[in-house]
Amino acid sequence: MSLARFQRTALVLTVAAATVGAMVLWIRTRSAAPRESHGSALHELGPPQPQFVTPEVEPKPVSYGLEISATADEIIIGLDFNLPDRRLTARRPRPRGAYSVKVTDASGKTLERCKGGLVFENAIHDLAHVRAKYALEPELGARVFANHASRVAEFTVVDNTQVDGVTYRGVVTDGVPPSVTVVKYDRYFYDTLLSVELFAKLALGCSALSRDH
Amino acid sequence: MANFRKPPGVDLAGYDPKENKQVLTVARYATVALWGGGPPGNEKLKVELSDPLIAAVVEQPRKGDLRIFRVTGKRLGSAKLEAKVSAGGVWAAMQIEVVQSRGKRIVVYIDSQTLEAFDSGKLVYRFICVTGDSSHPTDRGHFKVTRREHPYISKTYNVPMDYALFFTADGKAIHQYHGTLPVATVRFLKSKVSDYLGSHGCVRLSEEDASALFVWAPLGTPVEVK
Numbered sequence: 001m002s003l004a005r006f007q008r009t010a011l012v013l014t015v016a017a018a019t020v021g022a023m024v025l026w027i028r029t030r031s032a033a034p035r036e037s038h039g040s041a042l043h044e045l046g047p048p049q050p051q052f053v054t055p056e057v058e059p060k061p062v063s064y065g066l067e068i069s070a071t072a073d074e075i076i077i078g079l080d081f082n083l084p085d086r087r088l089t090a091r092r093p094r095p096r097g098a099y100s101v102k103v104t105d106a107s108g109k110t111l112e113r114c115k116g117g118l119v120f121e122n123a124i125h126d127l128a129h130v131r132a133k134y135a136l137e138p139e140l141g142a143r144v145f146a147n148h149a150s151r152v153a154e155f156t157v158v159d160n161t162q163v164d165g166v167t168y169r170g171v172v173t174d175g176v177p178p179s180v181t182v183v184k185y186d187r188y189f190y191d192t193l194l195s196v197e198l199f200a201k202l203a204l205g206c207s208a209l210s211r212d213h
Numbered sequence: 214m215a216n217f218r219k220p221p222g223v224d225l226a227g228y229d230p231k232e233n234k235q236v237l238t239v240a241r242y243a244t245v246a247l248w249g250g251g252p253p254g255n256e257k258l259k260v261e262l263s264d265p266l267i268a269a270v271v272e273q274p275r276k277g278d279l280r281i282f283r284v285t286g287k288r289l290g291s292a293k294l295e296a297k298v299s300a301g302g303v304w305a306a307m308q309i310e311v312v313q314s315r316g317k318r319i320v321v322y323i324d325s326q327t328l329e330a331f332d333s334g335k336l337v338y339r340f341i342c343v344t345g346d347s348s349h350p351t352d353r354g355h356f357k358v359t360r361r362e363h364p365y366i367s368k369t370y371n372v373p374m375d376y377a378l379f380f381t382a383d384g385k386a387i388h389q390y391h392g393t394l395p396v397a398t399v400r401f402l403k404s405k406v407s408d409y410l411g412s413h414g415c416v417r418l419s420e421e422d423a424s425a426l427f428v429w430a431p432l433g434t435p436v437e438v439k
Binding site: 006007010011014017018060062063066067068069070071072074075159160161162163164166184185188 | 358359360361362363364365366367368369375379381382383384386392393394398402405406407428431432433
């Protein structure tokens with residue numbers, strides 16, 4: 001058998017095997033038992049928010065404390081932190097430089113500007129290390145967000161690489177104690193170890209962030 | 214052939230007796246010894262590195278019948294420490310590897326399509342992997358993990374890349390392979406049938422391996438591709 005013919009045969013076999021494999025995987029996925037996930041307080045349940053409901057998406061389980069996102073300080077050059085009524089944008093010309101922070105309202109009007117101090121650098125560092133407690137079922141996660149729609153924050157840590165940035169939506173839930181639930185790619189929901197106070201500080205803008213202590 | 218060994222009472226960190234390899238970092242030294250009586254004419258042994266740019270070798274005062282050498286890392290890379298007899302043959306040898314960090318590190322071998330993970334010089338994981346095709350080769354060199362993402366979806370290729378450990382600024386990562394065929398099959402077909410089955414420069418692992426490596430490797434873990 002010539003090499004070209006062998007290669008063609010091998011490719012045909014590969015495609016056939018891939019088709020059969022995909023069918024087996026599809027059947028196994030459809031028949032698999034629902035994965036374990038953790039619940040949330042009942043009072044957080046509400047009508048599902050259509051933009052998040054993706055019933056075919058299974059949660060990606062994580063072990064407690066797993067870092068689902070981490071960006072090295074040495075490549076971070078900015079942060080976008082958007083609330084429904086205000087937007088905080090921070091940039092620095094190069095990693096390890098000082099941040100310039102701008103806060104605008106929803107229409108884009110500048111409300112305040114300041115230099116980010118140590119508090120702000122710590123805030124970005126914390127947002128750049130998202131550790132999960134557990135994954136939520138998409139339907140449950142969507143309800144949590146729907147019930148807290150007025151305070152959902154959208155944040156992106158910006159770095160100086162060509163790697164696509166990941167935009168999270170996060171919300172401080174009303175549990176006891178309260179915690180930060182985030183959604184990644186609008187489909188993977190996690191309760192996290194992010195600090196509740198961190199979100200409060202970022203919402204306060206320059207008055208809380210420009211201090212050096 | 215005899216080997217260099219660690220003399221008694223010295224720090225064993227970074228020493229792998231199985232592979233007879235000493236891992237060290239730049240500007241740090243490790244002590245090694247020529248053990249035993251050696252061949253006739255032991256005194257005439259010439260000890261040197263195959264690549265003197267990688268490390269410096271300085272002989273220390275002898276201890277009994279031990280000849281002691283201090284090897285100091287100069288730049289990243291690996292070289293052979295050799296004891297040559299006057300006739301030109303090598304009587305003893307040891308691998309010297311200079312790395313960014315002597316803690317955790319990942320080494321990707323393009324030729325054998327394998328990935329190894331070390332902790333203080335000790336092998337922790339050895340996985341099979343699939344690297345880039347000839348049009349999109351995986352960059353060779355020294356890097357480090359600067360971003361970790363799980364789950365992750367590439368906007369560029371619109372594909373999942375879970376358990377992603379990014380190590381280059383243009384987005385090359387070690388991550389889970391999400392194709393239908395097992396990684397072992399793809400690796401085999403890539404080497405035997407068509408290079409087309411390689412990645413676009415990333416290092417693909419099975420889900421189980423990618424998950425284990427993701428949990429194990431923190432930000433800053435050195436990645437060497439060779």
